[in-house]
Amino acid sequence: MPAVDSFPGLQRSKPLYSSDDVTVIFVLGGPGAGKGTQCAKLVADYGFKHLSAGDLLREEQDRPGSQFGEMIKDYIREGIIVPMGVTVQLLENAMGATIENEGKRMFLIDGFPRKMDQALVFEKGVCPSRFTLFFHCPEEVMQERLLNRGKTSGRSDDNSESIKKRFKTFIETSMPVVDHFEKEGKVVKVDAVDTPDGVYEVVKQKLKERGIEPSK
Numbered sequence: 469m470p471a472v473d474s475f476p477g478l479q480r481s482k483p484l485y486s487s488d489d490v491t492v493i494f495v496l497g498g499p500g501a502g503k504g505t506q507c508a509k510l511v512a513d514y515g516f517k518h519l520s521a522g523d524l525l526r527e528e529q530d531r532p533g534s535q536f537g538e539m540i541k542d543y544i545r546e547g548i549i550v551p552m553g554v555t556v557q558l559l560e561n562a563m564g565a566t567i568e569n570e571g572k573r574m575f576l577i578d579g580f581p582r583k584m585d586q587a588l589v590f591e592k593g594v595c596p597s598r599f600t601l602f603f604h605c606p607e608e609v610m611q612e613r614l615l616n617r618g619k620t621s622g623r624s625d626d627n628s629e630s631i632k633k634r635f636k637t638f639i640e641t642s643m644p645v646v647d648h649f650e651k652e653g654k655v656v657k658v659d660a661v662d663t664p665d666g667v668y669e670v671v672k673q674k675l676k677e678r679g680i681e682p683s684k
Contacts, residue, residue: 491598497603505664516576519562545624545625545630547625549583560594577597599655615627
């Protein structure tokens with residue numbers, strides 16, 4: 469396996485894509501805050517390409533011949549963040565494929581950056597973000613949603629023990645990212661307790677305030 473610091477995105481001194489040419493919105497929130505549901509609505513109405521860091525990692529762990537598969541499985545099972553180089557490279561690859569094959573240049577990157585160093589490396593080497601869409605939700609609400617999802621999702625991390633680890637990881641590692649971007653005026657905060665449709669109405673209004681309109 470290549471050294472974690474050998475990925476192209478970690479080596480560049482300037483971003484691969486310009487924020488004038490490519491729009492990146494980070495989507496953060498605790499596990500169960502409803503990020504995926506809201507992203508699906510935004511894709512339908514705004515024409516974004518939705519890239520979930522977690523989905524890319526799960527796909528990679530099951531891809532035949534993947535050099536990262538077993539390592540990713542171990543990290544996900546323990547609720548620990550996968551090494552930065554792997555996640556950044558998978559996102560960069562997915563963005564490049566989307567631009568080349570679909571011509572889309574607006575991305576919702578869901579569940580990333582999970583740590584401060586991921587944020588800094590991605591913005592320096594891949595593309596600066598427009599802002600972070602942050603879904604705020606109390607822990608007890610998120611836990612109830614995840615346990616319900618776990619009845620049908622088949623996901624190995626939708627159980628009480630993994631959920632507790634994921635909450636702890638989010639508070640300790642991801643909230644500093646939100647705080648950092650908030651200081652830069654690059655956070656759009658949305659209360660995610662309401663129904664999915666109710667939350668989405670707020671999201672649309674906040675995107676409009678940032679100059680982003682539906683494509684249809």
